[in-house]
Amino acid sequence: MKYYTEEHEWVEVKDGVAYVGISQHAADELGDITYIELPQEGEFYGSGDTLGVVESVKAASDFYAPISGKVLAINTDLEDNPELLNESAEDEAWICQLDLENANDVKDLMDEDAYAEFLGD
Amino acid sequence: MENSTLRETPLKSVHISLGAKMVPFAGWEMPVQYGDGIIAEHRRTREAASLFDICHMGEFEIDGPGAAEELDRLLARPVADQKIGSCRYNFLLNDQGGVMDDLIVYRIDEECFFLVVNAATIASDAEQIKKNLSDAIEFDDLSDNTGKLDLQGPDSARILEKLGIDTSFLPAYYHWTEVEIAGISCLMSRTGYTGELGFEFYVDAEQVELLWNALLENGASPAGLGARDTLRLEMGYPLYGHEMDTATTPIEAGFGKMLKLDELPERDFIGSAALRAGTPSKTLVGIKLDGRRAAREHTEVYSASGELIGQVSSGAFSPSLECAIAMAYINTGAISKPGTKVLLNVGRNMLEGSIVPLPFYPGGTARIKL
Numbered sequence: 001m002k003y004y005t006e007e008h009e010w011v012e013v014k015d016g017v018a019y020v021g022i023s024q025h026a027a028d029e030l031g032d033i034t035y036i037e038l039p040q041e042g043e044f045y046g047s048g049d050t051l052g053v054v055e056s057v058k059a060a061s062d063f064y065a066p067i068s069g070k071v072l073a074i075n076t077d078l079e080d081n082p083e084l085l086n087e088s089a090e091d092e093a094w095i096c097q098l099d100l101e102n103a104n105d106v107k108d109l110m111d112e113d114a115y116a117e118f119l120g121d
Numbered sequence: 122m123e124n125s126t127l128r129e130t131p132l133k134s135v136h137i138s139l140g141a142k143m144v145p146f147a148g149w150e151m152p153v154q155y156g157d158g159i160i161a162e163h164r165r166t167r168e169a170a171s172l173f174d175i176c177h178m179g180e181f182e183i184d185g186p187g188a189a190e191e192l193d194r195l196l197a198r199p200v201a202d203q204k205i206g207s208c209r210y211n212f213l214l215n216d217q218g219g220v221m222d223d224l225i226v227y228r229i230d231e232e233c234f235f236l237v238v239n240a241a242t243i244a245s246d247a248e249q250i251k252k253n254l255s256d257a258i259e260f261d262d263l264s265d266n267t268g269k270l271d272l273q274g275p276d277s278a279r280i281l282e283k284l285g286i287d288t289s290f291l292p293a294y295y296h297w298t299e300v301e302i303a304g305i306s307c308l309m310s311r312t313g314y315t316g317e318l319g320f321e322f323y324v325d326a327e328q329v330e331l332l333w334n335a336l337l338e339n340g341a342s343p344a345g346l347g348a349r350d351t352l353r354l355e356m357g358y359p360l361y362g363h364e365m366d367t368a369t370t371p372i373e374a375g376f377g378k379m380l381k382l383d384e385l386p387e388r389d390f391i392g393s394a395a396l397r398a399g400t401p402s403k404t405l406v407g408i409k410l411d412g413r414r415a416a417r418e419h420t421e422v423y424s425a426s427g428e429l430i431g432q433v434s435s436g437a438f439s440p441s442l443e444c445a446i447a448m449a450y451i452n453t454g455a456i457s458k459p460g461t462k463v464l465l466n467v468g469r470n471m472l473e474g475s476i477v478p479l480p481f482y483p484g485g486t487a488r489i490k491l
Contacts, residue, residue, distance in 0.1 A: 031142075031347070032160040034438035035413040035445075037470075055415060057159040057438055058347055082413070086158075 002090070003066070003109035006118065010090055011066040011098075011106055018098040018106070022054060022063055025119055027089040030056035033082045038074045039096050045069065047105065051096065054085065067105035069098030130176035131268060131329050139343050147241040149177040152345040162348035163440040166315050167484075170274030171344035172336050175321070176329060179243035180267045181236040181250065185258035188232050194390050195253050196226065197371055197380055203228045208295045208310050210379075212371045213238075213246055214392030218399060219367035220374070222246050223359065225312060227297050235308070235323075237269075239361045253391065268329025272336055273319035273344075273352075275486045281320070283339040291320075294488050303335035314349060316356035316485030351437050354446060357407055357479030363418060363435045364405060364448055373401045373450070375479075403431065403450040406457050407481055408465070410445035410474035413438060416465040422449050423464040423471070430455035433465065441482045447474070 002012045008026035012019045027033060037052040045051060045065040053062055074096045078084055084093040110118055127150040136143065141152035152174065154162060165171055183192060192200040197212040205228050213221045222242040227235040238246045243264055251260050272280065278288050284302050292298045297310035305328045313319035324332055337343065350360070359365050365374050370392075372380070381388070382397060410416065420433040436447030447465070451457040457476060465472040 031154060032158045034160075035415070037414070053414075055413075055438070057351060057440075058153070060415070060417065 002112055003106045004112070004115035004118075005064070005066045005109055007064050009063055009066045011109065013100060013103070013106060016100060017072060018067060018069060018100045019094045020051070020066060020096050020098055021094045022085065022089055023115070024089040026061075027085050027093075030054065030059060030061060032057050033085040036078045036082050036085065036095070038076070038078065039071050041071050041074050043071050045071065045098070054082075063095070065098070066109060067098065068101045071096050072099050073097040128177070130174055131326050132174045132176065132333055135330060135333060136174065136343075141343070141345060144346070146346055147177060147239070149240060151177060152343070153347045154345040155343050159345070159347035159351060160440045162342070162344035163351050165342050166274045166317060166344055166348060166352055167441060168275070170272060170276035170280055170319075170341045171315075171348065172333065172341040173271040173273065173344055173346075173349055174333070175269040175271050176267075176326070177240040178269055179238040179240060179246070179262070179264040180269070180323060181238065181247065182229075182233065182261040182263055183236065183250070183254070183258060184233040184261075186232055187255070188234055188258050189228075191254055191258055192226070192234060193388075195250060197390055197392060199381070199385070199388065200226060200228075200234070205230055206292070206296050206298070208297055208312055212376070213249060214371070214390070214396075215249075215367055216392060216395060217367075218370045218372075218392040218395035220361070220365040220369055220371060221249055221367060223361055223365055227308075227310065241362065266326050268324045268326040268332070270322045270324075270329065270332060270336065271313055271315075271319060272322070272341055273313045273315040274317045274341075275489075276340060277317075277319045278491055280336060280339045280341055284335060288491050291491055303331060305332050305335075307332065313487065314358060315352040316358075316480065316482060316487050317352075318486040318489055318491075350435075351440060354435055354437055354448065355439050355441055355480065355482035356485065357448065357481060359405070359448075360435060369403075369450075370396060370399070370401065372396060373403050373405065375405045400453070402453055404453065404457050405434070406449055406451050407477045407479040408433075408447045408449055408463060408474045409442070409477045409481065410447065410465070410472055412472065413443070413445055414467065414470075414472055415445040416447045416467055416472055416474075420447070421466040422451065423466065424455060425462045425464065427464070428455070430463070439481060441484075445472070445474075446481050448479075451476075
């Protein structure tokens with residue numbers, strides 16, 4: 001089950017680990033993505049903290065921790081291949097894995113239907 | 122800016138049907154990119170040919186006895202010695218020597234000139250020019266009724282050949298001619314803003330869609346203002362409002378030699394006294410960054426020892442060099458020669474880069490012999 005923020009990040013919990021990325025909508029809006037600054041492995045980020053920056057040819061945009069947690073892993077493939085974010089923002093181009101502090105955190109976020117409605121507004 | 126206040130080119134619905142993303146630019150609603158994105162459009166321009174809708178730009182006609190001499194006093198580079206059939210890049214300055222606009226002057230005949238100006242400065246240019254022309258000279262703002270398309274890329278000549286224009290008939294670099302394409306009369310110049318072989322077309326606004334379709338049907342692909350910006354940045358070409366404004370002289374922007382101030386000491390034009398008396402406060406340089414992350418406009422530039430020495434005027438990822446590039450103004454007195462290491466402050470990080478000669482991309486086909 002995927003959850004979304006109003007800042008267009010997604011989070012999906014698999015076996016107690018929260019995978020985090022930016023939504024396909026966000027990637028499409030940015031256009032060709034040319035660079036990503038990944039969060040620090042081992043570092044703790046509170047919900048809403050800046051995790052990093054994603055840049056396209058035309059724009060740069062910060063992305064934020066959708067929930068609180070320590071970074072267990074980062075997707076280093078994106079450093080050499082940031083265009084993967086355009087191709088597969090919500091699957092192969094996950095950005096980091098967070099150690100979930102509180103499993104209930106995701107319940108405050110939008111589910112897929114709510115996010116689709118949010119985008120429709 | 123409210124969308125309702127934006128002006129539209131005659132091609133707006135054509136862009137939307139081609140999948141364009143429309144954005145506000147200089148008071149106009151313009152395509153920034155089409156379906157497959159800025160990088161693909163950029164590469165196609167370097168490798169094949171792209172077509173850009175540039176109808177937002179302004180066009181003036183200046184005609185009358187002594188027009189050459191009057192324009193010569195109005196513009197920073199000489200006009201009187203310009204040959205009929207040629208185009209010349211030029212500058213309209215204020216009394217302080219600041220750039221009111223950069224423009225291209227086409228000499229149509231002995232007494233008639235065609236000026237191509239930036240969209241955002243049409244009104245201020247017209248005011249400055251009219252104010253300084255005598256009653257003997259007629260000034261016409263043709264912008265509303267003129268459509269402009271840019272065909273750019275190494276395949277440009279081949280596309281025109283398919284449309285019945287023999288290569289031997291094509292004008293030389295920075296020259297223009299009159300031609301008929303698909304039954305449409307065009308003023309066509311071998312000029313552009315990408316560094317590639319290319320042509321700019323000026324037609325009746327009502328016929329611009331016919332010309333657009335004819336060029337696409339014969340092999341050009343549509344490209345938006347996003348690719349136009351990365352292409353011009355790789356060439357180190359200035360963009361008005363970024364590398365140039367009324368607080369910047371053409372000398373600071375790197376065009377001092379073109380003005381021939383020393384070679385023509387008697388030449389007098391608006392701004393010349395200030396340029397001769399003043400000292401440049403900054404100089405425009407190219408910076409190649411070590412990584413892919415871009416330093417955008419207004420990013421502070423520091424020397425390797427940590428001293429603030431300037432500011433970025435334009436910056437983006439370069440699709441051809443596959444790293445970030447920027448143009449920046451470096452304060453007079455700081456070292457600005459190629460090879461100098463610099464640091465760029467992008468907030469949480471300092472990016473590393475080096476000053477390099479312009480253009481960033483030297484492989485362009487703009488001047489090739491046809």
